[in-house]
Amino acid sequence: MKRFWIPSLLLLTLVSTGFSQKITSVPALPALERGLDAIKIENAKADLHFLADDALGGRDTPSLEQQIAARYLRARLMRLGFEKGFKDTFIHPYQLPQWGMNAVETHMTLHVKGGDFQWAWGKDFFYGTGSRSDRDIKQASVVYLGPSSKANKSKAKVEGCWVVVEGSRRPSRKTRTDLKSRGAHGIILIPEKGEGEEIAEKQASLYKRQLSPSWREGPEAGGFATIVLPLNTADALRRAIGKAKPGKKISCKISERCSVWSGETTLENVIGIWPGSDSKLRNEVIIVSAHYDHVGKHEDGRIYNGADDNGSGTTGLLALCEGLAEYGPMKRTVMVMWVSAEEKGLWGSSAWTKNPWFPEGMGPVCNINIDMIGRNAGDKLNITPTKKHEEYSWLTKVAMQQSKFEGFPKLGNADDYYWRSDHASFRKNLGVPVIFLFADVHEDYHKPTDTVDKINFDKITRVSRLVLRVLDQIQEEKLSN
Ligand SMILES: [Zn+2]
Incomplete structure (x- = not known):
C-alpha cells in the first residue's frame, strides 16, 4: 500500500496559498519521528479503559468477553489499513479439546x-x-x-x-x-x-x-x-x-x-500484517506479540481485570500499530499478533507457531513479545535473553542500544522468565531469535486488584516507542550479532 506522507493539512495550506511549487522542498518528518509521535498516551488510556473494564469480565479463555476484545483489536487493524494476518481473515481460529461431566x-x-x-x-x-x-x-x-x-x-x-x-x-x-x-x-x-x-x-x-x-x-x-x-x-x-x-x-x-462428554472448543488469536516495501526483505517477517487474555472471574464474582497482565501489552501493541501506520511501510514485513490462552499455558502462541501461516514466500526472522509493561518504577524495564543467557542474540543488543532513548537507561534481567510467556513458543517452534520486554510482577499480579487506575500510561507508550525504534533499526540487509 502506498501513502503520501506529507500531512495533508499542510499540503492543502501550501496549495491554497499558491506555494505549490515549493512542496518538494518541504522536508517531511522522518518516518521514525512520525511513527513515534503517533504513539499517544491518550489513545493508550482509551484502549486500556475498554480492555480492563469490568464489562470485559477479565477476558477469560474461552469467553464471550474475550471474543469482544478480539473484535476490538480487529477493528483497529482494519481502520489502520493492516492486511489480514491469517489467510483471508484477521482472526486465527484454533481448536482445543474440551471435556466435562454429564x-x-x-x-x-x-x-x-x-x-x-x-x-x-x-x-x-x-x-x-x-x-x-x-x-x-x-x-x-x-x-x-x-x-x-x-x-x-x-x-x-x-x-x-x-x-x-x-x-x-x-x-x-x-x-x-x-x-x-x-x-x-x-x-x-x-x-x-x-x-x-x-x-x-x-x-x-x-x-x-x-x-x-x-x-x-x-x-x-x-x-x-x-x-x-x-x-x-x-x-x-x-x-x-x-x-x-x-x-x-x-x-x-x-x-x-x-458419564463424561468430550468435544472441541474454538479459540482465537488476532493477527495483522504491515507489509514491507523492499522487494526482497519484505519476505522477512518480524512478529510482535502480546497476549490479550486474562483469567476471568473468581467464583465469588470478583473480576480479574488484568489491566497490567496483559491489558498493558495488548494496549502497547495497539499503540505500536498507530505508530506503524504513520511510519509507513518498513523494508521488512511486520506481523502483529494478539494471542489468547497465555494464562492457560501459552496455548494460543503454541497453536499458531506449531502451524504458522504467512503470505506466500514469507517467513519469520524474529519475535518481540510484550507482557506486563505498565507498572513498577517508570524507568524500570526488564529483558530476556540477556548477555548471560545462552539464547542471547542481536535482537537483545538492539533493544539495549535503543532503550535509553525512551527513559530506560538500562534494561534489567528477566532471564527467569525466558520460558514463561509467548516468546517461548516462537523460540521453541519457529527457532527464531526472540526478546521479551517485561516490567516485572507486583503485589496485584493475578489478583482482582490489577486495575486500570494503577497503570502508568506514559510507561506503556514508551515501551511501544522502544519497540518501534527496534523495528526501525533492524531494517538493514543483514541481521546478526
Ligand atoms: Zn501475562
Missing part, C-alpha cells in the same frame, strides 16, 4: 435388603481427582477394608468389587495401584464417625470445580476411581457394614454410572 447421567445406587438408595453426583457423592471417565458398573459387591490408612495391609479378594475404607483421605498411591491391579472397581471413602463437616465442604468445592469443562487433559481414563461419600449417604452404607470385620464382603451391592 451431571444428570452420573449417579450411584446402593442396593440393600429393604430397597435401593439413589444417589446424585454433587449432592450424595463426589469424585476424587483422577476418577472421572466413562464407566457403567452394575450391582457390584462391596468389600470393607477398615481404616483407610491400614488398607495396604489387606490381602482380601477384591476382584470385581468396590472397596470401602474409612478416613479423611484415600489410601496411598501404592495401595491404590495395588487394589487396581487386583481388579477392584474403585475406592469408596466414608468419613470416620464424628468427622465430616470439613470434608463435606472440601468435597463440595471440588465438585463445583468439576462442573466447569476441562481442557488440560482428556477424561481421566485409566485412573482408579475414588468416590467420596458425605455423612448423610455414608450412614446408609455404614448400616450395611454393621459389625463386619475388615477384609469381608458386606451385605449390599453398588451400581455406579459415570
Whole structure:
C-alpha cells in the first residue's frame, strides 16, 4: 500500500496559498519521528479503559468477553489499513479439546435388603481427582477394608468389587495401584464417625470445580476411581457394614454410572500484517506479540481485570500499530499478533507457531513479545535473553542500544522468565531469535486488584516507542550479532 506522507493539512495550506511549487522542498518528518509521535498516551488510556473494564469480565479463555476484545483489536487493524494476518481473515481460529461431566447421567445406587438408595453426583457423592471417565458398573459387591490408612495391609479378594475404607483421605498411591491391579472397581471413602463437616465442604468445592469443562487433559481414563461419600449417604452404607470385620464382603451391592462428554472448543488469536516495501526483505517477517487474555472471574464474582497482565501489552501493541501506520511501510514485513490462552499455558502462541501461516514466500526472522509493561518504577524495564543467557542474540543488543532513548537507561534481567510467556513458543517452534520486554510482577499480579487506575500510561507508550525504534533499526540487509 502506498501513502503520501506529507500531512495533508499542510499540503492543502501550501496549495491554497499558491506555494505549490515549493512542496518538494518541504522536508517531511522522518518516518521514525512520525511513527513515534503517533504513539499517544491518550489513545493508550482509551484502549486500556475498554480492555480492563469490568464489562470485559477479565477476558477469560474461552469467553464471550474475550471474543469482544478480539473484535476490538480487529477493528483497529482494519481502520489502520493492516492486511489480514491469517489467510483471508484477521482472526486465527484454533481448536482445543474440551471435556466435562454429564451431571444428570452420573449417579450411584446402593442396593440393600429393604430397597435401593439413589444417589446424585454433587449432592450424595463426589469424585476424587483422577476418577472421572466413562464407566457403567452394575450391582457390584462391596468389600470393607477398615481404616483407610491400614488398607495396604489387606490381602482380601477384591476382584470385581468396590472397596470401602474409612478416613479423611484415600489410601496411598501404592495401595491404590495395588487394589487396581487386583481388579477392584474403585475406592469408596466414608468419613470416620464424628468427622465430616470439613470434608463435606472440601468435597463440595471440588465438585463445583468439576462442573466447569476441562481442557488440560482428556477424561481421566485409566485412573482408579475414588468416590467420596458425605455423612448423610455414608450412614446408609455404614448400616450395611454393621459389625463386619475388615477384609469381608458386606451385605449390599453398588451400581455406579459415570458419564463424561468430550468435544472441541474454538479459540482465537488476532493477527495483522504491515507489509514491507523492499522487494526482497519484505519476505522477512518480524512478529510482535502480546497476549490479550486474562483469567476471568473468581467464583465469588470478583473480576480479574488484568489491566497490567496483559491489558498493558495488548494496549502497547495497539499503540505500536498507530505508530506503524504513520511510519509507513518498513523494508521488512511486520506481523502483529494478539494471542489468547497465555494464562492457560501459552496455548494460543503454541497453536499458531506449531502451524504458522504467512503470505506466500514469507517467513519469520524474529519475535518481540510484550507482557506486563505498565507498572513498577517508570524507568524500570526488564529483558530476556540477556548477555548471560545462552539464547542471547542481536535482537537483545538492539533493544539495549535503543532503550535509553525512551527513559530506560538500562534494561534489567528477566532471564527467569525466558520460558514463561509467548516468546517461548516462537523460540521453541519457529527457532527464531526472540526478546521479551517485561516490567516485572507486583503485589496485584493475578489478583482482582490489577486495575486500570494503577497503570502508568506514559510507561506503556514508551515501551511501544522502544519497540518501534527496534523495528526501525533492524531494517538493514543483514541481521546478526
Ligand atoms: Zn501475562
